[in-house]
Amino acid sequence: xxxxxEEIWAYIDGSCNPAESQRIAEKIATDDNYAVAFQELSKxxxxxxxxxxxxxxxxxxxxxxxxxxxxxxxxxLSTRVNNNIIYGIAAFFILSLAAIFVYVLANSTYPAQSTxxxxxxxxxxxxxxxxxxxxxxxxxxxxLALALLYMDRLLRRKLHANKTTLS
Amino acid sequence: xxxxxxxxxxxxxxxxxxxxxxxxxxxxxxxxxxxxxxxYAKNREDAEEIAQDTFVKAYRAxxxxxxxxxxxxxxFSITYTTAMTFLRKxxxxxxxxxxxxxxxxxxxxxSAYQANGHDQRSGYVYLNQAIDQLLPDDAAIxxxxxxxxxxxEEIGQALKMEPNTIKVKLHRARTRxxxxxxxxxxxxxxxxL
Numbered sequence: 001x002x003x004x005x006e007e008i009w010a011y012i013d014g015s016c017n018p019a020e021s022q023r024i025a026e027k028i029a030t031d032d033n034y035a036v037a038f039q040e041l042s043k044x045x046x047x048x049x050x051x052x053x054x055x056x057x058x059x060x061x062x063x064x065x066x067x068x069x070x071x072x073x074x075x076x077l078s079t080r081v082n083n084n085i086i087y088g089i090a091a092f093f094i095l096s097l098a099a100i101f102v103y104v105l106a107n108s109t110y111p112a113q114s115t116x117x118x119x120x121x122x123x124x125x126x127x128x129x130x131x132x133x134x135x136x137x138x139x140x141x142x143x144l145a146l147a148l149l150y151m152d153r154l155l156r157r158k159l160h161a162n163k164t165t166l167s
Numbered sequence: 168x169x170x171x172x173x174x175x176x177x178x179x180x181x182x183x184x185x186x187x188x189x190x191x192x193x194x195x196x197x198x199x200x201x202x203x204x205x206x207y208a209k210n211r212e213d214a215e216e217i218a219q220d221t222f223v224k225a226y227r228a229x230x231x232x233x234x235x236x237x238x239x240x241x242x243f244s245i246t247y248t249t250a251m252t253f254l255r256k257x258x259x260x261x262x263x264x265x266x267x268x269x270x271x272x273x274x275x276x277x278s279a280y281q282a283n284g285h286d287q288r289s290g291y292v293y294l295n296q297a298i299d300q301l302l303p304d305d306a307a308i309x310x311x312x313x314x315x316x317x318x319x320e321e322i323g324q325a326l327k328m329e330p331n332t333i334k335v336k337l338h339r340a341r342t343r344x345x346x347x348x349x350x351x352x353x354x355x356x357x358x359x360l
Contacts, residue, residue, distance in 0.1 A: 005338075005342060006338060009338060009341060040345070041345075044341070044344070044345060044348075047294055048294065048313045048344075049313050051295070052291070053198040053201075053314055054198065054201050054202040054205050055198060056197055056211075056214075056215055056218060057215060060215065060218070061190055061193045067219065067223045068186070068222070068226045073181075073184065073186050074181060074182060074186075074226060074227065074228070074229035074230045075182060075230050076230050
């Protein structure tokens with residue numbers, strides 16, 4: 001059950017429905033508890049609504065613009081893709097699959113006795129061939145390149161953060 | 168007279184290379200961002216650092232801003248995360264002695280206000296004093312609702328909470344604010360409310 005304050009706040013905010021609003025308005029007019037609460041909360045509401053915003057220092061916007069000048073200019077994300085393009089690609093694949101399916105069905109013959117056999121899959125492979133010295137060298141080189149790229153990115157980010165803090 | 172450009176028009180200009188107009192966006196929103204930062208930081212120096220960091224982060228991420236929501240809502244969500252990160256870092260540096268000191272300062276601060284007589288102007292002083300004593304989230308919700316021109320849904324988006332949670336928190340915040348004002352002003356509260 002709502003308290004008097006809750007009802008009054010909903011009435012002041014205009015968040016209750018017209019019937020409820022009418023009921024609360026009648027209560028305010030007839031019930032002293034509602035009338036006192038309404039008077040108090042409306043004054044508090046007016047005080048909060050008319051309170052002024054805090055003002056930062058005079059140099060605030062200049063400081064921000066100086067910090068911003070050190071940053072790379074923002075660009076609209078080129079990776080942002082229109083949803084219609086995604087739906088178009090999906091529709092193309094679905095239609096292609098449907099067309100192939102219809103084509104296969106239209107051209108297939110149905111023999112009385114099927115002679116179809118599933119092909120046998122062979123997954124045997126030689127592990128020692130895969131772990132040759134050359135493949136290991138390639139693997140390590142790729143790892144090293146990835147580690148250097150990661151370090152470069154991390155250091156750049158730290159450099160940017162330091163610049164911002166110093167400014 | 169030149170017509171004022173909308174936030175979206177300014178953002179489009181920045182993304183097209185006219186980065187100088189970002190100053191206009193900063194001027195337009197700095198008071199809102201700074202006030203919100205004050206709700207978390209409780210002092211001007213820290214709030215200014217949070218607000219400045221917010222605008223730099225917003226500039227960096229401007230290309231990712233989806234224009235489906237208001238720029239102010241997006242900016243307030245950055246302010247919130249920046250303030251949270253700032254407070255987390257600061258908490259690591261603050262020891263219990265500092266906590267005790269800040270408690271004593273707060274008490275002196277209140278008595279200084281109590282010594283003054285109050286008119287319409289001091290009504291706002293008491294109000295801000297009471298808001299400062301609220302939980303940071305409660306104070307931020309009140310600021311966004313009354314000053315940031317944000318709906319409950321938008322506040323939820325900025326503070327990463329459900330609109331229903333915001334509704335409950337707003338009610339709780341206003342109730343606590345009234346209680347804080349009653350504590351601060353005692354019998355004189357009747358003159359203000």
